[in-house]
Amino acid sequence: EDQVTQSPEALRLQEGESSSLNCSYTVSGLRGLFWYRQDPGKGPEFLFTLYSAGEEKEKERLKATLTKKESFLHITAPKPEDSATYLCAVPSRSGGYQKVTFGTGTKLQVIP
Amino acid sequence: DADVTQTPRNRITKTGKRIMLECSQTKGHDRMYWYRQDPGLGLRLIYYSFDVKDINKGEISDGYSVSRQAQAKFSLSLESAIPNQTALYFCATSDSLGGYGYTFGSGTRLTVV
Numbered sequence: 001e002d003q004v005t006q007s008p009e010a011l012r013l014q015e016g017e018s019s020s021l022n023c024s025y026t027v028s029g030l031r032g033l034f035w036y037r038q039d040p041g042k043g044p045e046f047l048f049t050l051y052s053a054g055e056e057k058e059k060e061r062l063k064a065t066l067t068k069k070e071s072f073l074h075i076t077a078p079k080p081e082d083s084a085t086y087l088c089a090v091p092s093r094s095g096g097y098q099k100v101t102f103g104t105g106t107k108l109q110v111i112p
Numbered sequence: 113d114a115d116v117t118q119t120p121r122n123r124i125t126k127t128g129k130r131i132m133l134e135c136s137q138t139k140g141h142d143r144m145y146w147y148r149q150d151p152g153l154g155l156r157l158i159y160y161s162f163d164v165k166d167i168n169k170g171e172i173s174d175g176y177s178v179s180r181q182a183q184a185k186f187s188l189s190l191e192s193a194i195p196n197q198t199a200l201y202f203c204a205t206s207d208s209l210g211g212y213g214y215t216f217g218s219g220t221r222l223t224v225v
Binding site for chain 2: 004034036041042043044045046049087089099100102103104105
């Protein structure tokens with residue numbers, strides 16, 4: 001069974017304090033890995049797709065990296081507006097259809 | 113206007129009632145999805161549709177049904193609502209390649225009392 005595990009569940013940072021969020025996965029036939037940002041009361045917003053080990057993507061203060069077993073979302077010098085829940089998801093092909101398994105997310109709070 | 117619009121945003125209904133959640137998208141995508149989100153469980157797939165004539169069950173389809181009225185419209189029905197269907201429901205759409213992930217609506221918060 002495909003599994004996606006995110007850690008930590010919650011993270012509290014001071015403004016400017018860099019850190020990383022982890023997403024570990026076990027899926028059959030990895031077709032890539034997605035990162036999303038979700039603000040309270042809203043739907044997840046797509047951030048990145050990573051396809052192969054060693055790939056990196058950047059957007060403002062966020063950088064996502066991928067290995068064969070896990071992905072990291074690095075947050076450099078975060079600001080309060082980076083506070084949100086960050087979700088990772090992996091699409092795989094099992095049971096004859098494409099299925100996306102989501103992690104439960106890391107809730108990030110950045111304190112001014 | 114939002115790319116994916118869900119109505120209603122909030123709904124309280126009684127056990128046993130039938131309820132429909134509606135979703136429309138302006139992305140022009142063929143693929144549409146319904147997910148529910150529960151604390152600690154993440155997003156789980158209820159139904160998905162790859163085009164108007166193709167509808168498939170997801171991992172938690174029991175107690176739900178869907179209708180794809182057009183490329184842009186995908187509705188979710190709870191035939192007889194029960195309290196454990198209280199959750200946040202999201203509609204999403206994607207292109208056929210999937211490389212840009214999903215575009216989600218803002219969700220419907222459903223409470224069954």
